[in-house]
Amino acid sequence: MSPTSHRTDGDIVQDFLLVADLLEEPQLARLYAYLAREGEATVQDMMDDLELAQGTAYSYVNRLVDAGVVDVTDDEQPRRYAAREIDLTVTTAADDREYMITPALIDAVGRRETDADIDTYIDRHGVTGLATALTYAVARERGEVTHRLMAEDFDISPLAAEMILQALRPVAHEHYDIEEAGAGLDEVAEIFGE
Structure with a gap:
C-alpha cells in the first residue's frame, strides 16, 4: 500500500x-x-x-x-x-515534519493496551510523537543515539525518554535489522565457565 x-x-x-x-x-x-x-x-x-x-x-x-x-x-x-504492506509518509502542516506509517508503528500502537508506558506516551505525545520515538528507539538500538539526546530533542525528562525507548525496544528488534552489539550474559557466563 x-x-x-x-x-x-x-x-x-x-x-x-x-x-x-x-x-x-x-x-x-x-x-x-x-x-x-x-x-x-x-x-x-x-x-x-x-x-x-x-x-x-x-x-x-x-x-x-x-x-x-x-x-x-x-x-x-x-x-x-x-x-498488506503499509508504507505511507505523512507530512504535518504544523511543523512540516514527515512521519512514516509502517507496520512497526502500527505494531507499537497495538501494544498500547498491554504496555502502560506506550499508552501514557501516546496520551501525552500522540501517534506522531510515538512515530518519532520509534525512530529514536531504532537509532538507539543501533548505538547511534542515547536516551539523553532524545530527552533533549523532545524536551522531556531523561527518565521519560528511557521508559519509552525501553517499551519500544521489542518493536525495534522485531521490525528492523539491528545487529546485537557485544556479548550477552550467556556468552559471558560461558567464557568464565559458569
Missing part, C-alpha cells in the same frame, strides 16, 4: 483513511501487526495466539479486510489471511 506516482491523490487519501483506523484502535493494530509478523493465519490462529473470542476475531478480521489492509489468501476453509 505504498503511494507511488501512478496513484491518484484520492487513492492516497483513501489509503491514509484506511490506516487511520489502525492508529486509532489498538485492537485492530494488534491484529494487523500479528498478521504482518506471521505472514498468514487463520481466524483460529488469531483466536489462539491473541486470546480473542471467536466473534471478536471474525469482527476484527472482517473490518481489516473491508478496509483493504488484509487480504484473504485462501478461500478454502479455513480461510487464511495476510496483511
Whole structure:
C-alpha cells in the first residue's frame, strides 16, 4: 500500500483513511501487526495466539479486510489471511515534519493496551510523537543515539525518554535489522565457565 506516482491523490487519501483506523484502535493494530509478523493465519490462529473470542476475531478480521489492509489468501476453509504492506509518509502542516506509517508503528500502537508506558506516551505525545520515538528507539538500538539526546530533542525528562525507548525496544528488534552489539550474559557466563 505504498503511494507511488501512478496513484491518484484520492487513492492516497483513501489509503491514509484506511490506516487511520489502525492508529486509532489498538485492537485492530494488534491484529494487523500479528498478521504482518506471521505472514498468514487463520481466524483460529488469531483466536489462539491473541486470546480473542471467536466473534471478536471474525469482527476484527472482517473490518481489516473491508478496509483493504488484509487480504484473504485462501478461500478454502479455513480461510487464511495476510496483511498488506503499509508504507505511507505523512507530512504535518504544523511543523512540516514527515512521519512514516509502517507496520512497526502500527505494531507499537497495538501494544498500547498491554504496555502502560506506550499508552501514557501516546496520551501525552500522540501517534506522531510515538512515530518519532520509534525512530529514536531504532537509532538507539543501533548505538547511534542515547536516551539523553532524545530527552533533549523532545524536551522531556531523561527518565521519560528511557521508559519509552525501553517499551519500544521489542518493536525495534522485531521490525528492523539491528545487529546485537557485544556479548550477552550467556556468552559471558560461558567464557568464565559458569
